Amino acid sequence: MTIPDPRPETRRFEVGHSASIGASKSAEPVFDIDDLSVTYGDFRAVEGITLDIQPSEITAFIGPSGCGKTTVLRCFNRMNDLIESASVEGSIRYHGVNLYGPRIDPVEVRRRMGMVFQKPNPFPKSIYDNIAFGPRVAGHKGNLDDLVEESLTRAALWDEVSGKLAEPALALSGGQQQRLCIARAIATSPDVVLMDEPCSALDPIATLKIEELMLELKKDYTIVIVTHNMQQAARVSDRTAFFTVDVRAEGVRTGRLVEFDDTGVIFTNPREQSTEDYITGRFG
Amino acid sequence: MNASAISAAPEAVGRALSQHRRDVRGSLFRVVLLGSLLVAIGILVTLMVDIVARSLPVWGDRGVVDLISTEISADPARAGIWQAFYGSLILMVFTAAIAFPLGIGAAIYLEEYARDTRTTRIINANIRNLAGVPSIVYGLLGLAIFVKLLGGLTGPSVEGRSIISGGLTLGILVLPIVIITTAEALRAVPSSIREGAIGVGATPWQTIRHHVLPIAAPGIFTGTILSLGRAFGEAAPLLLVGGITTFFSTGDAGFIEVLQGRFSAMPVLVFSWARLPQAEFKALTAALIVIMLIVLLLINATAIYLRNRFEKGVTS
Numbered sequence: 001m002t003i004p005d006p007r008p009e010t011r012r013f014e015v016g017h018s019a020s021i022g023a024s025k026s027a028e029p030v031f032d033i034d035d036l037s038v039t040y041g042d043f044r045a046v047e048g049i050t051l052d053i054q055p056s057e058i059t060a061f062i063g064p065s066g067c068g069k070t071t072v073l074r075c076f077n078r079m080n081d082l083i084e085s086a087s088v089e090g091s092i093r094y095h096g097v098n099l100y101g102p103r104i105d106p107v108e109v110r111r112r113m114g115m116v117f118q119k120p121n122p123f124p125k126s127i128y129d130n131i132a133f134g135p136r137v138a139g140h141k142g143n144l145d146d147l148v149e150e151s152l153t154r155a156a157l158w159d160e161v162s163g164k165l166a167e168p169a170l171a172l173s174g175g176q177q178q179r180l181c182i183a184r185a186i187a188t189s190p191d192v193v194l195m196d197e198p199c200s201a202l203d204p205i206a207t208l209k210i211e212e213l214m215l216e217l218k219k220d221y222t223i224v225i226v227t228h229n230m231q232q233a234a235r236v237s238d239r240t241a242f243f244t245v246d247v248r249a250e251g252v253r254t255g256r257l258v259e260f261d262d263t264g265v266i267f268t269n270p271r272e273q274s275t276e277d278y279i280t281g282r283f284g
Numbered sequence: 285m286n287a288s289a290i291s292a293a294p295e296a297v298g299r300a301l302s303q304h305r306r307d308v309r310g311s312l313f314r315v316v317l318l319g320s321l322l323v324a325i326g327i328l329v330t331l332m333v334d335i336v337a338r339s340l341p342v343w344g345d346r347g348v349v350d351l352i353s354t355e356i357s358a359d360p361a362r363a364g365i366w367q368a369f370y371g372s373l374i375l376m377v378f379t380a381a382i383a384f385p386l387g388i389g390a391a392i393y394l395e396e397y398a399r400d401t402r403t404t405r406i407i408n409a410n411i412r413n414l415a416g417v418p419s420i421v422y423g424l425l426g427l428a429i430f431v432k433l434l435g436g437l438t439g440p441s442v443e444g445r446s447i448i449s450g451g452l453t454l455g456i457l458v459l460p461i462v463i464i465t466t467a468e469a470l471r472a473v474p475s476s477i478r479e480g481a482i483g484v485g486a487t488p489w490q491t492i493r494h495h496v497l498p499i500a501a502p503g504i505f506t507g508t509i510l511s512l513g514r515a516f517g518e519a520a521p522l523l524l525v526g527g528i529t530t531f532f533s534t535g536d537a538g539f540i541e542v543l544q545g546r547f548s549a550m551p552v553l554v555f556s557w558a559r560l561p562q563a564e565f566k567a568l569t570a571a572l573i574v575i576m577l578i579v580l581l582l583i584n585a586t587a588i589y590l591r592n593r594f595e596k597g598v599t600s
């Protein structure tokens with residue numbers, strides 16, 4: 001297949017040591033998105049998005065609800081393929097390869113990207129099987145027990161569940177379930193972790209745990225996080241993309257990217273008035 | 285109401301909270317609902333008691349096992365239901381063997397693979413319509429195709445009026461029900477589970493095999509087995525494709541010959557016996573119905589057992 005695999009051979013099924021990709025912005029971007037538009041049937045949800053995602057950084061998407069943050073995120077691992085009416089225009093290049101190119105296998109794409117959803121969605125199976133499923137379907141050959149332990153350790157959940165791996169995942173608390181989903185997402189040794197409002201269903205303490213975890217994971221993974229929580233974006237992200245939604249006369253709402261910059265700039269010295277209004281709570 | 289009008293004095297709060305409102309409409313509605321339930325149960329119990337009472341003369345000198353193991357006869361004192369019991373049993377196996385794989389397969393395709401196009405919607409609507417088609421119409425279909433057209437294959441020596449024709453007809457009869465209940469069970473699987481599996485790089489088939497089907501299994505099993513209960517009780521289509529109720533030998537023919545041979549079934553025998561003039565046959569008919577009810581109960585119990593088993597498998 002034509003999708004590059006930037007993970008060194010040794011890391012394909014192993015979590016635990018640093019990716020060899022540099023962190024400076026001059027490095028080749030992980031994603032290069034150019035003039036992306038997504039349409040659901042006749043409804044254009046987002047239009048003209050251009051941005052890039054840098055390796056080993058946390059990029060946050062913020063903006064009022066309905067502005068298309070989830071829609072854009074789900075283009076990164078071709079999750080929008082599951083929605084029949086969705087169609088994508090423009091280009092998303094992943095390490096230079098057009099993800100929507102004709103010969104791309106979406107399953108291969110998703111094996112390189114872990115995804116964490118808004119509502120924790122563990123499989124109704126044991127804790128162990130939740131983690132082991134991804135590596136199993138990817139044909140993992142090594143020791144699954146070790147992989148499960150490493151993934152849970154990386155997701156800061158091992159200490160809480162080490163004695164009950166065979167118990168149902170649904171018996172865990174919401175925050176534990178979300179960390180389990182993060183462990184599940186990194187068990188396949190992805191290159192990127194995509195998170196869609198991972199803390200919106202969690203209490204503040206669980207949220208804090210996940211934020212710490214993100215900062216820890218950033219050493220090895222490129223992370224894109226959608227959040228409605230601006231403090232969260234300010235706390236964890238390196239760069240922030242601010243989206244908004246334009247309401248046209250006919251009542252059609254189309255999302256667009258307003259501003260994309262270092263998180264510090266967005267939160268202290270934004271270029272656009274609408275960004276500042278949103279950040280300071282005068283809007284949306 | 286003005287907020288300041290609500291007094292916070294303890295006695296006033298106590299009085300306000302202990303005021304009993306008389307909800308006349310609510311109470312009336314409740315009585316009507318309870319009434320509906322009682323009427324439904326009443327009818328059911330009356331039917332059961334009536335049937336059991338009518339069958340009592342038979343149980344005086346014969347047991348269930350005796351009735352089942354005795355062959356059909358025109359002499360009420362010696363008549364049993366063996367051919368009908370045996371016929372119904374084979375018919376059920378046949379029906380399940382046809383309708384389960386076809387129906388479950390079709391439902392998985394429709395729900396998990398087919399795109400939501402006009403064609404898919406038309407097919408779905410028609411499957412629903414087919415489930416409502418009177419069973420006698422399936423009988424006519426079976427008569428035209430399995431008996432007349434394919435008689436040389438289904439039953440060469442009995443002009444196609446064989447157990448194969450009966451089984452195929454019943455299989456097609458319950459096929460829409462199997463498809464619909466399976467599709468409903470699949471639709472009940474939360475899409476977040478599918479997204480979770482697809483998200484870690486599972487193929488559609490891996491997602492279905494490891495996550496969707498195990499979660500839907502209890503619903504699929506219950507639905508499909510209950511549809512067997514429907515097939516079990518059908519007399520009309522079997523009368524059309526040649527179910528008989530006079531004595532015939534099940535002898536020691538080979539399996540294929542049995543399948544290609546003439547057949548009887550319990551509902552067909554009920555239909556036939558109920559029209560006989562002798563009082564003894566009236567009692568025998570009632571006894572036969574009691575046995576059918578027992579079989580139905582066993583079918584339903586199996587469905588419940590399987591559902592519980594698989595539900596446990598999913599959550600642990």
Ligand SMILES: Nc1ncnc2c1ncn2[C@@H]1O[C@H](COP(=O)(O)OP(=O)(O)O)[C@@H](O)[C@H]1O
Nearest residue numbers: 040045064065066067068069070071072083253
């Ligand atoms: N499956 C879908 N079908 C049709 N419209 C959708 C679908 N998913 C999202 N939308 C629409 O696209 C727009 C953007 O939604 P979304 O990406 O979920 O926004 P956000 O995540 O920023 O809240 C909204 O107007 C929403 O109603």
Ligand SMILES: [Mg+2]
Nearest residue numbers: 069070071226
């Ligand atoms: Mg969203």
